[in-house]
Structure formats: C-alpha cells, structure tokens
Amino acid sequence: MELLRLIQMATGKAVLVTGANKGIGLAITRGLLEAGCFVFLGSRDVSRGEEAARSLGEEHKAMVQVVQLDVMDDLSVSNAFTVVKEKCGVSPLYGLVNNAGGAGGMKYINHENHEYTLELNIFSAKRVTSAFLPLFVSDGRIVMVGSGAAPSFVSSCSVERQAVFTNPACEWVQLKALIDDAHTVSASDVEDKAAAFRLEGLGDGASYGMSKAALATYSMIVARENADMKVNCCSPGFIETDLTRPFAKAMGKTPSEMGMQPVEKGAFAPLFLTLGDVATPPGTAWFWGSDAQRSPLDKYRSPGDPPYTGGVANESAQSMASLKKADLAFPDGE
Numbered sequence: 001m002e003l004l005r006l007i008q009m010a011t012g013k014a015v016l017v018t019g020a021n022k023g024i025g026l027a028i029t030r031g032l033l034e035a036g037c038f039v040f041l042g043s044r045d046v047s048r049g050e051e052a053a054r055s056l057g058e059e060h061k062a063m064v065q066v067v068q069l070d071v072m073d074d075l076s077v078s079n080a081f082t083v084v085k086e087k088c089g090v091s092p093l094y095g096l097v098n099n100a101g102g103a104g105g106m107k108y109i110n111h112e113n114h115e116y117t118l119e120l121n122i123f124s125a126k127r128v129t130s131a132f133l134p135l136f137v138s139d140g141r142i143v144m145v146g147s148g149a150a151p152s153f154v155s156s157c158s159v160e161r162q163a164v165f166t167n168p169a170c171e172w173v174q175l176k177a178l179i180d181d182a183h184t185v186s187a188s189d190v191e192d193k194a195a196a197f198r199l200e201g202l203g204d205g206a207s208y209g210m211s212k213a214a215l216a217t218y219s220m221i222v223a224r225e226n227a228d229m230k231v232n233c234c235s236p237g238f239i240e241t242d243l244t245r246p247f248a249k250a251m252g253k254t255p256s257e258m259g260m261q262p263v264e265k266g267a268f269a270p271l272f273l274t275l276g277d278v279a280t281p282p283g284t285a286w287f288w289g290s291d292a293q294r295s296p297l298d299k300y301r302s303p304g305d306p307p308y309t310g311g312v313a314n315e316s317a318q319s320m321a322s323l324k325k326a327d328l329a330f331p332d333g334e
Contacts, residue, residue, distance in 0.1 A: 014093050015141075015274060016040040016084060018071055018128060019100030021052040023241040024145065027267035028097055028274075033060045035275055040084055042069035042100070044076075071100045071124035081131050093135040095274045098125040098215075099145045103208040106149065108193055114186040114207040118179060121211035122218060129222060136229060143273045144219045144233040146212045146287065153209025154298045155315065158201025165217050166297045168224070168284060175217050178202075182210060216297055219285035227283035232273045236266035237290030237303060261290075268292060 015032050019025040021043035032039050033056060041064050043049025049066035056064060067083050070076040084093060101121045108114060125144055136142075154165045164170060164178050182202055190196045197205030216233040223231035241263065272278070272292040280286055287297050295301040296313030305316050 012036065012038065012091075013095065013275075014038045014040065014084075014088055014091065015095035015097065016042060016067070016093060016132065017097045017099055018042040018069060019044075021045070021048045024236050024263050024266040024270070025097075025099040026052050026055075027263040028099060028270050029064065030056055031264075031267050031271040032095075032274065033063055035271075037063070037095075037275075039064045040067045040080075040087070041065065042067050042071075042080065044068075044070045044100075069100075069128075071098075071128050072119060074127065077127055077131050081135075084132070085135055088135060092137040093132060093140065094137055095141040095143070096129065096132055096136075097143045097145065097270055097274060098128060099270065100124065100128075101145065101212075106206060106208055108186070108197065108205040108207055111186045114205070115183070117207040118182075118211045118214070121208070122179070122214040125215055126218060133226065136226075138228040140229045141274050141278075142219075142222060142226075142229065142231040143270050144215050144231075145270055146215050146233045146235055147208070148235040148237070148289075148300055149206070149209040150212035150216050150233075150235070151287070151295065151297055152300045153203055153206055153213050155300065156203030156206075161201040162298050165213050167217075168220050170217055170221060172218070172221055175214060175221070179210075179214060213297070216285075216287045219287075223280075223285035224283045230273075230278055230280060231285045232278065232280060232288060233285060234269040234273055234288035234292075235290050235295070236269060237261055241266070265290065 015037050017025055017029050017032070017039060020029045020041040029039050029041055041049055041053055043052065043066060046066060046068045053064050053066050065087060067080045068076060069080040103117060105113070129142060154162055157165070161178065164174055181200055182205065185193065185196045185200055185202070185205065188196065194204040197203060202210070219231055219233040269288050269290050269292045273288060286294050289295040289301055289303050291303040293307040296308045299313040299315040301308060302316035
C-alpha cells in the first residue's frame with residue numbers, strides 16, 4: 001500500500017477516531033489497523049459502528065473496539081472517555097483523529113443551521129479534545145480533519161479577522177469572541193445577512209468555512225498548550241462521501257466528473273499526521289493540504305502546488321469558487 005511507505009509502523013499504539021463508521025473516518029480506521037494500531041472506532045450509532053467494524057475483516061477484529069460517541073453530547077463523550085480509559089489501562093492513548101463533522105451547505109443558510117454547524121465542527125472537537133487530553137502520552141498526536149473551505153473563508157475576511165484566525169498565539173477567548181460576533185449577526189433580524197457579515201469583516205458568513213477555519217485556529221491553541229505533542233489540522237480533499245454527493249447531483253454530474261476522490265485519498269493526510277514523520281516545531285500546529293503538504297490558513301492551496309513555507313501566501317490558480325456557486329444542503333455528519 002503506497003500510504004504505508006509514508007507511515008512508521010505503529011504496532012500497539014491506541015488511536016481514537018470520531019465519526020469512524022463510514023466514509024473518510026472508516027478509511028482512516030482501516031489505514032490505522034493496517035499500520036498495526038489498536039483503534040477505538042467512535043460512532044454515534046453503535047449498530048452502525050459494529051457493522052463498520054465487521055466490514056474491516058476478521059483479521060482486525062481483536063484490534064478494533066466500537067465506542068458509542070456522539071461528539072455533540074457531553075454525557076456520551078464522558079462515557080466514551082471511561083471506556084477508552086479502562087481499555088488503555090497503563091498504556092496511554094497515542095492518537096485522536098477528530099474526524100466527525102458535517103455541513104448544512106457552503107453558504108450561510110439560516111441561524112439554526114449556522115449554530116448547528118459551528119457546534120458540530122468546532123465546539124464538538126473542543127469537547128472531545130479537552131475530555132481525552134488526560135489520557136495522552138507525551139508524544140501523542142491529535143489531528144483535526146478540516147477543509148479547504150477554511151482558507152477560502154479566511155481569505156474573504158477583513159485583515160483584522162484574518163489576524164485572529166492565523167495568529168499562532170491566539171487564545172481561545174479571542175477565537176470565541178469572533179465566533180460570538182458571528183452569532184450576533186446570524187441571530188439578528190437584518191434581512192441582508194451577507195452584507196451584515198461583510199460589515200463585521202466575516203466574509204459572507206459561510207458557516208461551514210467559518211467553522212473549519214475556527215477548527216484550524218483551535219489546533220494552534222491546543223498545540224501551544226501541549227508542546228510535547230504533535231497537533232495539526234488538514235484538509236482531506238474533495239472526497240466522495242455522503243457530505244459531497246449532493247454537489248454532483250445538483251449539478252447533474254457523477255462524483256468522478258466533479259473531481260471527487262475515493263475515501264482512501266481522504267484518509268491520506270490524516271494518516272500521515274497521525275503516524276508519519278511530521279516535522280512541526282514544538283507547540284506549533286500547521287494546516288496541511290490533502291497531499292500531506294503544508295498549506296496556508298489564509299489562502300486556498302490546491303493539492304500539487306508547492307508547499308507553503310511561511311510568510312505571505314500565494315493563492316492557488318484553482319479555487320473552491322465553483323463549489324460556492326451551489327447553495328446546497330448536506331446530511332448530518334456522523
């Protein structure tokens with residue numbers, strides 16, 4: 001398997017993957033098992049999780065455990081922590097892949113959708129990360145599965161807002177204040193919400209892009225507070241999943257005609273960041289493209305473009321503009 005040439009063999013390392021019962025999460029789980037890891041397969045629905053575990057093959061049965069985990073529910077996260085802690089015993093948790101997420105569309109839709117999207121994609125990742133941090137070994141890995149929509153959103157913001165998203169020294173209180181400002185606009189009775197968001201320096205208020213941008217910034221916060229670990233965020237790429245198929249359907253094309261890649265491609269960067277030889281400075285989280293190359297937080301970088309090396313970023317010749325044209329709704333993320 002080509003990917004395994006980039007991965008250090010990791011026999012015995014325990015990794016928790018959220019939203020792992022299908023799509024990219026299941027592909028990540030499969031890759032971790034093939035690298036010799038023990039995987040906690042987080043699934044909101046236990047029966048779906050067990051079905052996913054069976055699909056991984058009898059040879060992996062002893063190395064995977066389904067854990068009921070609804071990332072949006074405090075009690076579920078607490079119960080999952082207890083299960084993982086009991087299983088790990090004296091062997092700490094090595095990795096966490098915050099894969100669970102979803103979107104209601106690429107554009108701002110309404111306040112209810114906005115709040116749900118932020119809760120699912122940023123606050124849930126914070127909930128899970130904060131809960132499981134006490135179980136980690138000193139050289140553990142945390143991977144936030146973000147999106148190329150994040151830098152596209154940041155690039156549409158004002159200079160002041162971009163400074164918050166891209167600041168390695170950003171504190172949670174600053175990021176939360178930005179999210180709260182967006183909440184205020186979203187909850188207002190202003191008719192032209194897009195104009196109101198622009199007035200606040202928040203682009204057109206695209207909830208999904210905003211939530212994934214906040215996730216990348218949160219990665220930097222976690223990395224700085226846990227300098228003995230490697231914490232990073234990445235885009236999985238434009239992958240064919242339940243989340244993206246509506247794009248193709250709305251445009252009258254097949255997923256392949258839209259350029260969507262199989263889920264194994266989407267697992268590439270998360271697996272590299274979980275197990276690969278990732279050379280990030282201590283206490284620093286970087287944003288990575290789906291090709292496992294460093295990317296800027298404020299400009300969209302297309303896979304295959306030269307890696308970002310810091311400083312002023314160049315925007316890719318390609319962009320997510322074609323996707324933004326479709327005002328689409330997606331199913332909930334697992």
